[in-house]
Amino acid sequence: MSETTETLESRLSRIHEALEADDFVIIEEVLADLEPAEIALLLESLPLNERARLWERVPHDVDGEVLLHVRDEVRTTLINDMEPHEIVAATAGLDTTDLAELFEDLPKQVAEDMLRSMDELQRTRLQETLAFEEDSAGRLMRTDTVSVRADVTLETVQRFLRWKSQVPDNTYLLMVVDRNGVFMGVLPLSRLVSQDPELAVADVMNTDVDSIPVTMHSRELATLFETHDLSTAPVVDEQGLLLGRIVIDDIVDVIREDSDQALMNLAGLDEEEDLFAPVISSAKRRAVWLGINLITAFLAAWVIGRFEDALEKIVALAVLMPIVASMGGIAGSQTLTLAIRGMALGQISRTNSNWLLRKEFGIAIINGILWALVVAVVAYLWFGDSRIGAIIAAALVINIVAAGIAGILIPLLLKRMGIDPALSGSVVLTTVTDVVGFMAFLGLATIFLL
Amino acid sequence: MSETTETLESRLSRIHEALEADDFVIIEEVLADLEPAEIALLLESLPLNERARLWERVPHDVDGEVLLHVRDEVRTTLINDMEPHEIVAATAGLDTTDLAELFEDLPKQVAEDMLRSMDELQRTRLQETLAFEEDSAGRLMRTDTVSVRADVTLETVQRFLRWKSQVPDNTYLLMVVDRNGVFMGVLPLSRLVSQDPELAVADVMNTDVDSIPVTMHSRELATLFETHDLSTAPVVDEQGLLLGRIVIDDIVDVIREDSDQALMNLAGLDEEEDLFAPVISSAKRRAVWLGINLITAFLAAWVIGRFEDALEKIVALAVLMPIVASMGGIAGSQTLTLAIRGMALGQISRTNSNWLLRKEFGIAIINGILWALVVAVVAYLWFGDSRIGAIIAAALVINIVAAGIAGILIPLLLKRMGIDPALSGSVVLTTVTDVVGFMAFLGLATIFLL
Incomplete structure (x- = not known):
């Protein structure tokens, strides 16, 4: 009967020290105690160099199981460190379901070697499993039923x-x-x-x-x-x-x-991303998300640019305008998160979305007015101009209400268009709250202050 | 052998229609087919009025199980609709573990009635279970071992x-x-x-x-x-x-x-929040989060206010400054999300945080320079001033790098201070990227353009 397990963190620092000191006795001691899934977590927590050195020490009979448990990207780093015959050996003990999960990540040459090393029955089974769509029950099922x-x-x-x-x-x-x-x-x-x-x-x-x-x-x-x-x-x-x-x-x-x-x-990230992916490849992937958001930012800047006149005459507008956009963004992301969670659970549909919209509208009105009053008072005290206070208050209410409505409608729309709301909902929402926020605040100021 | 189950969404609309038409035959038909956990999901998806009407129709022998499966806040709405004797009856069939989970949500009078309706052994067991800390193995364990x-x-x-x-x-x-x-x-x-x-x-x-x-x-x-x-x-x-x-x-x-x-x-939300909580109580809870974020927004506005001079003379600064803050915010939240996930899995600790910091620094430098160039060119074409292009490029690199570093250090610091990084990380991060972004851009402009 083994005692309660050590935390991953403390194992991590033990392994880390042992790798630095080249102390293979300790490394093998730690590894011997671990399930394949735990070794996988440990490997994922190590920078590439150290990871490769630990991977060499992992007992070969669990290699296949460990490969199964690491994230896709990490798997590639491990497989790259193996000889073709090692890969074939590592996967030999796996059942068809597990083999199918690994198969598509293997280098072409290795995959062919592996197929050749199988008997007729195994090969047929693997091909049958691979014929099922990814993420389907056919791919997940085990055939060891009694x-x-x-x-x-x-x-x-x-x-x-x-x-x-x-x-x-x-x-x-x-x-x-x-x-x-x-x-x-x-x-x-x-x-x-x-x-x-x-x-x-x-x-x-x-x-x-x-x-x-x-x-x-x-x-x-x-x-x-x-x-x-x-x-x-x-x-x-x-x-x-x-x-x-x-x-x-x-x-x-x-x-x-x-x-x-x-x-x-x-956050626009891929869940299979390796925590320690090489800088260049991580940077590449994240650049796309930043680029998409840059379009939003330029759109907001363009809206602000329409009001250069007002900004030139009243500098207080430039000082206060980020408050309007930012409060809208925060209020909107609360509603959006609630909607995304509800939709993932299947709890939001056309049936109750109207009701939800009314509820979020009510919340937005209350919180909009509450914080608009606070901001109005501060703006008045700061710039000594009650009209600026009144205008920022109005803009804030408009933007928070728009955010609440957008927080429900955007994910519903995206879903109907077949786009994952969790992935793109926040960009679209920010666009709305930035554009509406700057336009309401600077527009009202242009009308009433110039 | 029952066929594959209908989706929650289609059940939801059937129930919805049936409730509107007062068609109890259909309601009971749908309910008869469902596990308690599914009835719980269904109840959570209904506005309070309809929820109360469906709850009346739920067969009494599963009442207790359903109560167990709904979110805390929803549970309160259901319990409020029940007579004390109904609650006692509903919980009679539950085992001690489940009873303990419900117990603390019950009105005091009902809890006392319930204790009185139990025999000595049940009472002792319940009190023993309640003595374990919430979220401990003692609270989760079942005593029906063989x-x-x-x-x-x-x-x-x-x-x-x-x-x-x-x-x-x-x-x-x-x-x-x-x-x-x-x-x-x-x-x-x-x-x-x-x-x-x-x-x-x-x-x-x-x-x-x-x-x-x-x-x-x-x-x-x-x-x-x-x-x-x-x-x-x-x-x-x-x-x-x-x-x-x-x-x-x-x-x-x-x-x-x-x-x-x-x-x-x-997003500053409570996971036990009822999707259909009354507007007033939802607004109250969310107001706190908006208030905290307002402080951040005012801090950013204050920073901008230090540069009124520059803003008065060059209106392009006001137009472009949100770009710097927003790109920093996006880059930072990517790093922060990765760090929060890694920490939740126990994969980030002092051992590898330095390495991670270097990696995120590298990514930030690459992406900072890449997008800084793009923004510089656009800014130059827009305002016909190459100095503005150069300044926004420099500010963007500074802010994206600051964001990358903050994305790792903030969650580590918060954790060491015993604060949940998932809850407060994003506010602190936004504060950093707003302040650094505005200060770098407007500060550089003040030095080089005025």
Whole structure:
């Protein structure tokens, strides 16, 4: 029985020190204690040089598992450090599902070598798995299901399992199929071991089970596992034929990657990005996002440029105008985040979006007026001109209300256009709050102060 | 065998229409098909009025489960619609862990009624569970473990389970304890059913298992379940005595809530917020965040105000200055998001932060220079003054580099001060990029153009 595990942070500094001191004893000691997924986290936390040196020390029998657990970009850095025959060896122990996940990241030559090293059955299976779309149940499913017939007794099932002797540790239930292999229900092991052995499987099995079509998207699968508290689900084809099973371990990874993606996309980042990617390639990717935002910034500048007259005459306008834009941006991003989360959970649709719009409008009116008053008073005290106070107050209310409405409408529109609102919602929103903010403030000033 | 489930969105519109038409047949039809967690999602997606009307129709035997699955704020709206005796009835079927989760949200009178309606044993158990800290393993664990002794045969275990007859469906493994109840290992049901019944539990059990101290934080637990692909983990006290088990179903909820929190906190929102909270209470909560950001905006305005001279003489400065601030903000938030994610995964610590800082510095230099050139050319073409182009280019490089450094240092500093970087990182960062941006641009202009 192992003790509670050390934190990643403390392992990281131990490994770091050991790498600097070339102390391979400590490195191997730390590695021996770790699951492949933990080694993956550790490798991801190291700069390229140190990563390569640690990777050399990882025991070869877990190489394949570790490759599975690292982010796509990190995987490429690791594979680049391996000889073709090492890669083939590392992946030899993996099952088809895992192999398919790695396969498309392999250099072409290695992929061919690997195919050649497989037997006919393995090759066919891999090709079948690769034929399913990425992120579909077909790609996620495992084929190590244990299935039994409904008309036999629990006693017979037990004898069958003992004869089989090897049952995967993460088998929590058996699949019940008819003579044609059509899925009928599941027999939880907890029932098999606690019910009368004379009973037939049909008497004990659970038929109220969601069978997963092989094309179902992993995100939908995750929701199903979460809301139904599933541990395993059967995957079937169009005829209801049992093809395999989805296990909760794999769904946990889907859930984590999914939320990771939402967070990273909001900042225009790719969730597969290597924390220690080379400067040049990171810079390239991020440059695109900065470029898109620069267009927004120029648009805002152009709007300001329309009001050069007002700015030349009243310098207070230049001083105060960022306040209007910035408050709109903050208010809008609150509404946008709420909407993006709600849409990801499937909780926002045309049915309730009107109601939501009214609610956000109400909040914007209240907060707009509240902070407009505060800003008006400060502006008046600062510049001694009550008209400037009145104008910034009006502009602030207009911009915060526009932000609230845009925060709901933009993601709905983007989604209808088939664009991920988490990725592009914030740029579009900023454009709206900048343009409306500067235009309202400087426009009102031009009308009333010049 | 039920067919693949309808999406939440289509159910939502069916329920919505049915509520409008007062068609209770359809409502009950939809509800009958749903798991408590799905009813919870549905209730959360409805405005308060409709939510109350649907809640009345939810079958009473799942009331308690539904209450467990909704967000804290939504729970309050539902509980407010119930009579005290209804609440007590709804929670009667729940186990201690679930009861403890609800307990602190109940009106005081109801909580007392509930305690009075319990028997001595239930009351003691509830009080013991409540004594553990929130988000600790003690609060999450279930006490429905099935434990066996190491020295008996698998055959005996089977007889014991058949005599017991009721084993929870989500029992994937049995706990092995010694005569004093000290945890020794686990016996996966998959081994129990496939190994020779003559073998002793000790020969078949898995002793390489992490036992969870009752004080472990749920976030740490989630990482452990993820990296070790666990389905169930034993919870022990300081003496190693088995207290209960943590099941993957509950961990999935922890993972989802955790990532939800990161996303919402970045926008200054509470992840427990009701999508349809009353306007007044939502406005109140969000006002705080706007107020904090207003301070930042005023600080930026104050910086601009120091350069009134320059702004009065060269109006182009007012037109171009938001570009400098905004590009810094975007670049900084990319670095900040990467750092926050890395810190949440435990992948960033003092060990590698220097390396990361150098990397982000390099990216900032490259992207700073790249976009500075673009902006310089546009500014020159726009205002026909090459000095303005040169100055904005210099300011842009300075601000993007400052943003990159701040994006790493701010979250590290906040964390060391015990402040959640996801919550306050973005405000602090914006302050830096606004102040540095305006100061660099207007300051350089004052020096070289006036």
